[in-house]
Amino acid sequence: MKKILLLAAVAVMGLSAQAQEFRFGPKAGFAMSTIKIDDKQDDLNDRKMDPKYTFYIGGMAEYKFDDNFGVQAEILYSQLGGKEKIEETDGSGMYFGFQNKVTFGTLLVPISAKYFITEGLSVAAGTNFGIILSAKQKTVIGTNLPIGVEIDGVDGEGERDIKNEIKKLNIAPFVGVEYMLENGLFFDARYSFGVSNLSNDGSGGKITNSFAQVGVGFKFGGN
Structure with missing residues (x-):
C-alpha cells in the first residue's frame, strides 16, 4: 500500500511539474x-x-x-496623457482658441491573473501600477486679436513642467484578452480604468487617466 501511495504521489507531482510553464519575452504596441x-x-x-x-x-x-x-507580470514604458482644443468666436469675426496636450511619462507595472480558455486564447484581469516619471503640459494659443495673449505664463506657444501638480502613482485596474500562436508570437488587447486621483494641487479637483492598449510580443520558454 505504501508503495502504491508513493507511486501515486510521484505521478501526481510529475503531472503537476509537466503542467507548470514559465515564459517570458518582449512586447510593444499602440496605446x-x-x-x-x-x-x-x-x-x-x-x-x-x-x-x-x-x-x-x-x-x-x-x-x-x-x-x-496562470499569472503575468510586466514592465512597460509609455507616454500617456490627453489633449484638448477650445475655440471661441464672436459675431465680429474675433477668434480665440488654444490647444493643450498633457503627457505623462509613465513606467507601467501590470500584474494580472489569467484564465486560459484554450492553449492559445486567454483572458486576464489585474492592476496597472503606473509610476509617473515626468509630467508636461504643452499649450498652443491661436487668436486674431491685435494684442498678445498670455495664459499661465505661456505666450503664444510653450511647454511647462507640471510634475509637482501630479501625484506619482496611477493605479488602474484592467481587463484584457490575448491570443498566442504555437511559435510563441502573441497579440493582446486591454483596457485600464483610471481610478487614482492624480491631482496634487490641493484645489479639491480630480484628475484620472484611463487607457487602452493593443500590442504584439513574443514568448520564449515553455515546456
Whole structure:
C-alpha cells in the first residue's frame, strides 16, 4: 500500500511539474490614453480630454500553474496623457482658441491573473501600477486679436513642467484578452480604468487617466 501511495504521489507531482510553464519575452504596441478632469473651481466640470495616441514598449513574464490558470507580470514604458482644443468666436469675426496636450511619462507595472480558455486564447484581469516619471503640459494659443495673449505664463506657444501638480502613482485596474500562436508570437488587447486621483494641487479637483492598449510580443520558454 505504501508503495502504491508513493507511486501515486510521484505521478501526481510529475503531472503537476509537466503542467507548470514559465515564459517570458518582449512586447510593444499602440496605446490610446484619455484624461478626465473634475475641476471644482471651473465651470467645465467633469470634462474629458480628447485621446492621445502613443506607443508602449517593455517585457513580460508569465507563469502557468496548470492548463487553465496562470499569472503575468510586466514592465512597460509609455507616454500617456490627453489633449484638448477650445475655440471661441464672436459675431465680429474675433477668434480665440488654444490647444493643450498633457503627457505623462509613465513606467507601467501590470500584474494580472489569467484564465486560459484554450492553449492559445486567454483572458486576464489585474492592476496597472503606473509610476509617473515626468509630467508636461504643452499649450498652443491661436487668436486674431491685435494684442498678445498670455495664459499661465505661456505666450503664444510653450511647454511647462507640471510634475509637482501630479501625484506619482496611477493605479488602474484592467481587463484584457490575448491570443498566442504555437511559435510563441502573441497579440493582446486591454483596457485600464483610471481610478487614482492624480491631482496634487490641493484645489479639491480630480484628475484620472484611463487607457487602452493593443500590442504584439513574443514568448520564449515553455515546456
